[in-house]
Amino acid sequence: MCSGRVDMEFILRAFANGQDGVFIGGCRLGECNYITHGNFDAYATVHLGKKIMEHLGLNPARLRIEFMSGADGNLLAEVSDDFAEQVKALGPIVNGEEGLDADTLQFKLAAARKLVPYLKLVERERLRVPIKTEEAYQAFFKSEEINNLIDGILMDRLAVNQILQVLKETPLSTSDISERLGLNPSDVSRHMNRSSTHGLVRYDTSSNCFVLAQNG
Secondary structure, three states: OOHHHOOHHHHHHHHHOOOOOEEEEEOOOOOOOOOOOHHHHHHHHHHHHHHHHHHHOOOHHHEEEEEOOOOOHHHHHHHHHHHHHHHHHHOOOOOOOOOOOHHHHHHHHHHHHOOHHHHHHHHHHHOOOOOOOHHHHHHHHHOHHHHHHHHHHHHHHHHHHHHHHHHHHOOEOHHHHHHHHOOOHHHHHHHHHHHHHOOOEEEEOOOOEEEEHHHO
16 A cells, blocks of 8 residues: 555554554655655655644654665564664553553544544645655755644644533533643633634533533
């Protein structure tokens, strides 16, 4: 299977299923067997995946991609062993060095998985690298402008998804949401105003709390 078909959902689902690390192997950049050059898509997916992991509080070293040819059997064995040792040193993803218990991890990953469809749209419109060369991709994803864009998108969208998740359980005030998710109250207010405009939440005057719009 072409590495370009490794969807972000596959990566996040693997972590949600308790995998401590995800390794992706692809053809050497510039040597793809398909005209789509899907290995460049995999390169971009891994970069975004690492960014998501940072925002979730997961060590991005748990995700790795390597490019090699079909003749690089020894290299595959070498990098696979190295990655296995690296993940072993990091410890389990649940209650590991990141300090996330099972419930918190699942909560954060659920919010991230709901972000995948939106990210695909954003990738097409705002994160498209114009030239498929290793140099172009490295320069693009090392750009401060692009990394600030990605961080802004992830910070806002992940926060909104987490807020919507907790509102499924019970109506909450701005201060309740802030305390429960560890978010700045002003940021919560901003997210609530935008979500209300988009018809996702509404303010219930009887309880002085926000509720999901679909709940009435």
